[in-house]
Amino acid sequence: MKLRKVTAAAAAALVLSLTATACGGDDDSDSADTGSGGGDKIKVGIKYDQPGLGLKEPDGSFSGFDVDVATFVAGELGYEPNQIEFIETKSADRENALARGDVDFIAATYSITDERKEKVDFAGPYLLAHQDLLVKADSDIAEGTDLNGKKLCSVTGSTSAQNVKDEIAPDAQLKEYGTYSECIAGLQSGAVDAVTTDDSILAGFAAQDQYKGQFKLAGLKLSNENYGVGVKKGDTETVNKINDALEKMVADGAWETAVKENFGPADYKYEQAPKIGNIVQ
Numbered sequence: 001m002k003l004r005k006v007t008a009a010a011a012a013a014l015v016l017s018l019t020a021t022a023c024g025g026d027d028d029s030d031s032a033d034t035g036s037g038g039g040d041k042i043k044v045g046i047k048y049d050q051p052g053l054g055l056k057e058p059d060g061s062f063s064g065f066d067v068d069v070a071t072f073v074a075g076e077l078g079y080e081p082n083q084i085e086f087i088e089t090k091s092a093d094r095e096n097a098l099a100r101g102d103v104d105f106i107a108a109t110y111s112i113t114d115e116r117k118e119k120v121d122f123a124g125p126y127l128l129a130h131q132d133l134l135v136k137a138d139s140d141i142a143e144g145t146d147l148n149g150k151k152l153c154s155v156t157g158s159t160s161a162q163n164v165k166d167e168i169a170p171d172a173q174l175k176e177y178g179t180y181s182e183c184i185a186g187l188q189s190g191a192v193d194a195v196t197t198d199d200s201i202l203a204g205f206a207a208q209d210q211y212k213g214q215f216k217l218a219g220l221k222l223s224n225e226n227y228g229v230g231v232k233k234g235d236t237e238t239v240n241k242i243n244d245a246l247e248k249m250v251a252d253g254a255w256e257t258a259v260k261e262n263f264g265p266a267d268y269k270y271e272q273a274p275k276i277g278n279i280v281q
């Protein structure tokens with residue numbers, strides 16, 4: 001926080017805003033320079049509609065494993081939770097959001113891939129997930145079903161959509177939406193036969209109260225998705241700091257607490273914590 005040439009009015013306004021902050025409103029939307037740490041905010045890209053991973057709650061708070069990872073990492077970088085500004089980064093927007101500097105880092109079910117590494121750098125991985133299918137509870141789609149000709153839904157810019165086109169079912173009728181919640185709505189209405197993406201994401205949706213008993217995961221491991229924390233290309237210093245933070249999160253048990261809390265309700269069988277730099281192909 002810089003205090004150059006503070007006019008009396010500005011000083012009074014500053015005192016007022018500090019008082020407002022101290023009086024505990026959770027509203028930190030414009031308190032970037034008045035936080036108790038005296039520092040700026042850190043802008044973190046997450047998903048807003050993925051229960052158990054990155055979810056914006058009706059009261060405006062955020063929950064999920066990615067949110068917990070991001071909060072731990074931000075803490076290690078010197079930011080208090082009230083200094084974190086969460087910003088929605090949809091699958092197709094992530095590389096651009098980092099390149100433009102809209103966000104400082106991204107923790108948004110963001111798989112590390114060679115193609116993405118041409119545009120961004122990654123710390124991690126911090127979770128290993130697998131592509132799967134979510135179908136209606138009475139669907140006969142299962143292991144061995146030919147998905148070519150089926151109506152599948154995934155998200156633009158995701159590895160899941162790319163994998164369908166490249167290898168899983170190049171002749172499927174693939175609908176690509178902007179978010180997974182739109183695909184889930186399509187599954188519920190019967191517009192699509194299956195939603196395909198990471199099992200971690202699908203399990204979170206299936207466990208939501210409003211969908212209980214309606215959907216099931218096929219249980220296929222169609223790919224390995226190594227979740228990384230995305231940072232701007234070339235920012236090796238931040239990558240190294242985030243890798244240290246992730247290692248610490250695992251070592252001190254915070255990683256285990258976070259997976260249990262966030263994936264427990266969905267009964268998602270998560271893999272053990274990956275080693276930093278260990279990408280499962």
Ligand code: GLU
Pocket residue numbers: 091108109110111155157158159160197198225
């Ligand atoms: N993890 C995959 C990806 O990064 C699918 C989930 C997502 O779209 O965020 O593309």
